[in-house]
Amino acid sequence: MVAKMKKFTFLVFYKDYEVFLSDLRDLGLIHVATNDKVVSDDEASLSLVAKLKQLQETKKVLNKARDKKNDQTLHPADIERGFQLIDEVDGIQQKKALLQQQLQVATKERDAIAPWGDFDPQILKKISDSGYKIHFFVVPSSQYNPEWESKFDAIVIKQEASKTYFVAVTKSDTLIDELGIEEVKIPEVSLSKLNGLTDSLKDEMRQLELQMTQLSADIPSLDVAIKQVESEITFARVKSSGNKLADDKLMLLQGWAPEDNMNEISQYLESKNAYFEISDPAPEDDVPIKFKNNKFTKLFEPIAEMYMLPKYNEIDLTPYFAPFYMIFFGLSLGDVGYGLFLFLVSTVAAIFMRKTLSANLRGMLTLVQILGASAFFCGLLTGGFFGFQIYDMQLPVFQKLKSIVFLDNNQMFILSLVLGVVQILFGMILKVFNRIRQFGFVYGLSTIGWFVLLVSMIISALLPKIMPMFGTLHLTIIGISAIFILFFNSPGKNLFMNFGLALWDTYNMVTGLLGDVLSYVRLFALGLSGSILASVFNSLAAGMSPDNVILGPIVAALIFIVGHAITIFMNTLGAFVHPMRLTFVEFYKNAEFSGGGKKYSPFRKLS
Amino acid sequence: MDTNLLLAYLGIGLMIALSGIGSAYGVTISGNAAIGALKKNESAFGNFLVLTALPGTQGLYGFAGYFMFQNIFGVLTPQITAIQAAAVFGGGLAMGLVGLLSAIRQGQVCANGIAAIGQGHNVFGNTLILAVFPELYAIVALAGVFLIGSAVA
Numbered sequence: 001m002v003a004k005m006k007k008f009t010f011l012v013f014y015k016d017y018e019v020f021l022s023d024l025r026d027l028g029l030i031h032v033a034t035n036d037k038v039v040s041d042d043e044a045s046l047s048l049v050a051k052l053k054q055l056q057e058t059k060k061v062l063n064k065a066r067d068k069k070n071d072q073t074l075h076p077a078d079i080e081r082g083f084q085l086i087d088e089v090d091g092i093q094q095k096k097a098l099l100q101q102q103l104q105v106a107t108k109e110r111d112a113i114a115p116w117g118d119f120d121p122q123i124l125k126k127i128s129d130s131g132y133k134i135h136f137f138v139v140p141s142s143q144y145n146p147e148w149e150s151k152f153d154a155i156v157i158k159q160e161a162s163k164t165y166f167v168a169v170t171k172s173d174t175l176i177d178e179l180g181i182e183e184v185k186i187p188e189v190s191l192s193k194l195n196g197l198t199d200s201l202k203d204e205m206r207q208l209e210l211q212m213t214q215l216s217a218d219i220p221s222l223d224v225a226i227k228q229v230e231s232e233i234t235f236a237r238v239k240s241s242g243n244k245l246a247d248d249k250l251m252l253l254q255g256w257a258p259e260d261n262m263n264e265i266s267q268y269l270e271s272k273n274a275y276f277e278i279s280d281p282a283p284e285d286d287v288p289i290k291f292k293n294n295k296f297t298k299l300f301e302p303i304a305e306m307y308m309l310p311k312y313n314e315i316d317l318t319p320y321f322a323p324f325y326m327i328f329f330g331l332s333l334g335d336v337g338y339g340l341f342l343f344l345v346s347t348v349a350a351i352f353m354r355k356t357l358s359a360n361l362r363g364m365l366t367l368v369q370i371l372g373a374s375a376f377f378c379g380l381l382t383g384g385f386f387g388f389q390i391y392d393m394q395l396p397v398f399q400k401l402k403s404i405v406f407l408d409n410n411q412m413f414i415l416s417l418v419l420g421v422v423q424i425l426f427g428m429i430l431k432v433f434n435r436i437r438q439f440g441f442v443y444g445l446s447t448i449g450w451f452v453l454l455v456s457m458i459i460s461a462l463l464p465k466i467m468p469m470f471g472t473l474h475l476t477i478i479g480i481s482a483i484f485i486l487f488f489n490s491p492g493k494n495l496f497m498n499f500g501l502a503l504w505d506t507y508n509m510v511t512g513l514l515g516d517v518l519s520y521v522r523l524f525a526l527g528l529s530g531s532i533l534a535s536v537f538n539s540l541a542a543g544m545s546p547d548n549v550i551l552g553p554i555v556a557a558l559i560f561i562v563g564h565a566i567t568i569f570m571n572t573l574g575a576f577v578h579p580m581r582l583t584f585v586e587f588y589k590n591a592e593f594s595g596g597g598k599k600y601s602p603f604r605k606l607s
Numbered sequence: 608m609d610t611n612l613l614l615a616y617l618g619i620g621l622m623i624a625l626s627g628i629g630s631a632y633g634v635t636i637s638g639n640a641a642i643g644a645l646k647k648n649e650s651a652f653g654n655f656l657v658l659t660a661l662p663g664t665q666g667l668y669g670f671a672g673y674f675m676f677q678n679i680f681g682v683l684t685p686q687i688t689a690i691q692a693a694a695v696f697g698g699g700l701a702m703g704l705v706g707l708l709s710a711i712r713q714g715q716v717c718a719n720g721i722a723a724i725g726q727g728h729n730v731f732g733n734t735l736i737l738a739v740f741p742e743l744y745a746i747v748a749l750a751g752v753f754l755i756g757s758a759v760a
Binding site: 305306307409410413518519521522524525526528529532533535536569570573574577578580581584585 | 657660661663664667668670671674675678679731732733735736738739740743746747749750753757
């Protein structure tokens with residue numbers, strides 16, 4: 001169900017505006033009707049957004065730096081510290097980038113000098129001072145000419161990776177030109193010095209990383225700073241949503257709140273001396289949506305939100321698809337063992353992480369429990385247990401159970417189609433109520449006609465004794481529903497228009513219904529293919545394990561565990577998604593759900 | 608008859624191979640998109656994983672089809688008749704082709720969803736729903752294989 005909302009209109013003197021807004025924020029119940037722009041583009045808001053980006057960036061960097069192995073104790077949150085961190089982290093990062101650059105240069109030089117060995121460049125200078133020059137060359141080994149050794153006094157230093165490193169000792173440069181090979185430049189620092197340099201650079205980098213890790217203990221401070229900036233942004237947005245009146249002296253603000261909280265809100269606002277008016281929403285208002293459901297239906301709200309929220313004056317379909325979804329999930333998974341597994345895992349998780357879980361996650365776990373239980377019971381229909389067939393066992397309990405609930409594949413096939421017909425007809429009933437509620441009784445008539453027609457067909461097909469197909473009674477019913485279908489499908493338009501539209505409607509209905517019902521075959525096919533895959537892994541585990549007393553069982557267990565882990569993942573994913581499609585496409589379409597509501601999110605302090 | 612069995616196994620081969628190839632392509636297409644999108648939004652890896660896994664089912668359906676013929680219907684024996692062999696071949700061909708193409712197309716839908724999530728659009732639920740549209744036809748093909756099998760077994 002959608003909670004009833006009230007519209008609040010506030011009129012505030014411009015000087016009191018900010019104080020009033022912070023009061024409103026402390027109250028935390030009013031959804032302010034903001035304009036669509038996410039942030040206003042004045043300078044203050046833009047700098048806030050920039051600040052938020054910086055903070056988030058900093059947090060990302062620190063999160064990466066966090067020492068995950070040793071659980072580092074976090075420092076208590078301090079908002080000032082959070083803002084300081086931006087510059088500190090930035091400084092460290094800049095230093096790191098600089099070091100990285102130096103390291104790259106040093107590594108390059110080291111790689112250049114490494115083949116020549118470790119020597120002091122000063123010696124080269126001394127030699128050249130005494131009249132001899134040493135030239136360094138690298139050539140592919142195939143091009144090296146041993147004659148050079150006598151001609152140019154070449155000395156091979158090293159042969160590596162089909163390259164020859166050699167030096168030539170000469171008195172003048174002219175000889176070298178004769179050689180026709182380009183000289184290699186040698187860095188003016190020795191190898192050992194360069195090695196020392198890279199080591200010390202790496203050391204400094206490590207120091208910086210350590211600093212960063214230490215800083216990451218301040219992440220909570222960043223979190224509060226982010227919240228602070230976010231709430232400032234929201235505040236600015238709400239502030240800019242007010243309309244100026246009476247020469248900018250008055251501010252007009254509109255908001256929404258659930259009817260249930262109306263008294264609380266009025267009392268609070270009256271204590272603050274604010275002028276406000278409460279009214280009911282008008283049909284054209286864009287009212288925010290707040291769900292108000294019982295405990296069971298509440299669990300399915302996240303699924304409903306994945307698609308779209310209903311419009312305010314529309315029927316919320318969550319309570320109506322929830323039981324179907326539960327059964328569909330069970331049929332698609334269709335394995336007693338997997339259902340039990342999901343149920344146990346979510347139960348254990350709910351018990352052990354009771355304290356740390358947020359309310360949302362706890363709801364999710366309860367949902368998984370329910371869906372697991374549903375898969376357990378639906379699995380009993382076919383009797384699959386981790387791919388084994390429990391009804392093959394000759395235990396009296398199972399045989400008794402089998403005689404009561406067992407359905408073979410053909411029956412499962414029919415069951416899934418029947419469920420489809422039931423859900424679609426149910427959707428049509430909802431469509432009638434939805435139309436009556438939104439537009440008036442006349443608008444529901446054509447759908448009532450369709451519903452009666454379809455039900456009468458089903459009855460006379462199944463129970464020809466009560467109502468023979470195309471007998472007098474049946475023909476009368478068909479006639480009456482045909483009148484509704486043909487002449488009441490778009491009230492207000494003329495007769496011929498109605499008739500023409502009705503034909504188009506009929507075409508859509510017939511082709512659509514066929515496709516919609518067939519779409520429910522997936523319930524059967526998913527359940528069947530899931531159980532086949534599970535049994536495949538059982539036969540693999542039995543067949544592929546080596547004939548060895550120790551190794552055999554180990555390999556069998558491994559295949560069993562890995563195989564079933566895969567099937568559980570794939571089947572659960574399918575069993576989660578496919579019923580969702582049946583809900584959102586087949587069911588929502590037949591219930592004429594249009595959706596598009598905005599979520600109720602009150603203006604409040606982020607905590 | 609040996610030729611009958613030959614035809615049947617040809618069908619089985621096509622069914623497993625084509626649907627398997629389709630799934631391999633499908634998960635690769637979405638997987639590639641996921642790696643690219645991780646660069647922009649690494650916090651959504653869970654979403655990407657789920658979407659990447661979706662086109663993986665077709666290959667499993669092909670395999671499940673083989674097991675149906677082998678274990679449930681038990682037609683893959685030397686005593687197989689010509690009609691049974693033709694049924695296995697036809698069913699296998701249908702499952703294989705539909706699996707191949709639907710998995711590739713599904714992979715593309717998932718890849719687009721992944722790219723959009725990477726850019727910060729919250730479309731995980733929408734992509735899930737749209738991505739199972741192509742898969743329906745692979746499921747229908749599997750149901751078809753089941754019906755064909757039960758008709759001739």
